[in-house]
Amino acid sequence: MALIKKSRGECGLSALKHPRITNIWSKVIEDSTGSLITRVVVESTGAFEYSADKQGGRIVLAGAGVIANMPEGSIEVNDGLVREIALAQTEPGRAVVEVHAEHPCKFNVEVADGIPYRTIITLDRSYIANLFKDKTIVIDPGHGGEDPGSAGPVNLLEKNVVLLIAEILAEKLEQASARAVLTRTGDKTVAPASRFQLAAQERAGLFLGIHTHSDKNSKVSGASTRYKPASRASAALAVLVQEELLKKLRVADRGVRERPELAVPGDIPGVEVEVVTISNWVEEGLLRSPTFHKKAAEGIFNGVKNYLATFPGIKR
Ligand SMILES: [Zn+2]
Incomplete structure (x- = not known):
């Protein structure tokens, strides 16, 4: 589908003829150079005029001559860069889409004709890639x-399901420019000491x-x-991982604590x-779902990302 430049709304039409925003979704994908981007797509029944600018951590797309034909409010994204997307009909014929970014990013807006008509906001994720670059993470x-x-x-x-989650997490870390090393890649017996040793190696x-x-x-x-005893960095990492994991999984919070072993x-x-x-x-049932494995890996990834963003002095 050919991308066309910003198109003009039609004037003089009654509100009934205004195009309608029917759906908003987002996805993390690779661009043509192989870098990850977040793509936010606003689907509508036709073209509308918009202005787009950045206000603090929000990208604000204000559409003129357009009606929100879907529930207003927030859509949670939590993809590591975009926290949520909010839609509001601020006045008749004026709808505003706000994309809340957690980190600095560049963005651009393009439109694609078709059914549905799409207004596409692209956010670059190089900030996240820079956090993970040259980091080795043992899973x-x-x-x-x-x-x-x-x-x-x-x-x-447990041994089977944790391996599935670990593999997805490794893939996500590699995608984000880190080096991920697994302590086991199959159904193998591995002594606890050699798992820890691998981290040093x-x-x-x-x-x-x-x-x-x-x-x-x-x-x-x-x-x-749980975290390594008497390690402030580990405790901080645990708090951030737990926080992001709960956002994704929406299960009970059993807390953060030391693990002497x-x-x-x-x-x-x-x-x-x-x-x-x-x-x-119930949770055994959740653990059988590939979607749940993915969410768990995303939550852990987001927690690690926040740790790296908060404590940039971390070695390697
Ligand atoms: Zn266990």
């Missing part, structure tokens, strides 16, 4: 091989363990993040994420 999918970890009531095994900047919680009480549910060497910050509680039958 440790818990258990494996002879050690199945915990099992759910319908017998989902690879001169990792961070160590991320992926687990699920399990409890004798089948009613217990939710996510928690998390013996990540040297000054490498380390956390262990208990994504949800496998012994709870």
Whole structure:
């Protein structure tokens, strides 16, 4: 579909003839150079005039002669760069789309004719790529091989599900320009000491363990993040990972606390994420969903990203 330059709205038409905004969605994709971008697409029944500018952390697209034909309010995105998109009909024939960005970014707006007509806001994600560039992150999918970890009531095994989440997380980190190293790539037995050792060997900047919680009480549910003892950096990382994980998963908050066994060497910050509680039958069900695996990985990724943005002095 050919992209055309900003088009003119038609004057003198009654409000009934105004084009309508029917849908707004966004996606993280690669541009033609292989860099990641966020694309926000405003779909409408026809062309409308707009102005676009940046106000603080918001990109404001003000459309003239256009009517919101979808619920007003906020759409949560949390893709690491765009927190949310808000739509408001500020006056008859004037609708405003606000894209809330968490980090500095450049943007541009293009339109594409067609059905639906699309007004496309593109945001560059180079700020995030720069945070992850030259960082090595060791991801440790818990258990494996002879050690199945915990099992759910319908017998989902922790070792299998944490590996799936770890693989998605590794892919996301690599996409964002980091180097991701997994402590195991298949169903293998790996001693805890060698998992931690790998972090030192690879001169990792961070160590991320992926687990699920399990409890004798089948009613217990939710996510928690534990951190390397007596490490302020690890505690800070745990708080940020937990916060972003909960935004994505919307499960109970089981909190953040020290994990004495998390013996990540040297000054490498380390956390262990208990994504949800496998012994709870509802959450075991969630853990079977590929969409849920993706959300968990996105939450952890966003937490790590916020850590790198907040503590830029981190080694490697
Ligand atoms: Zn475990």
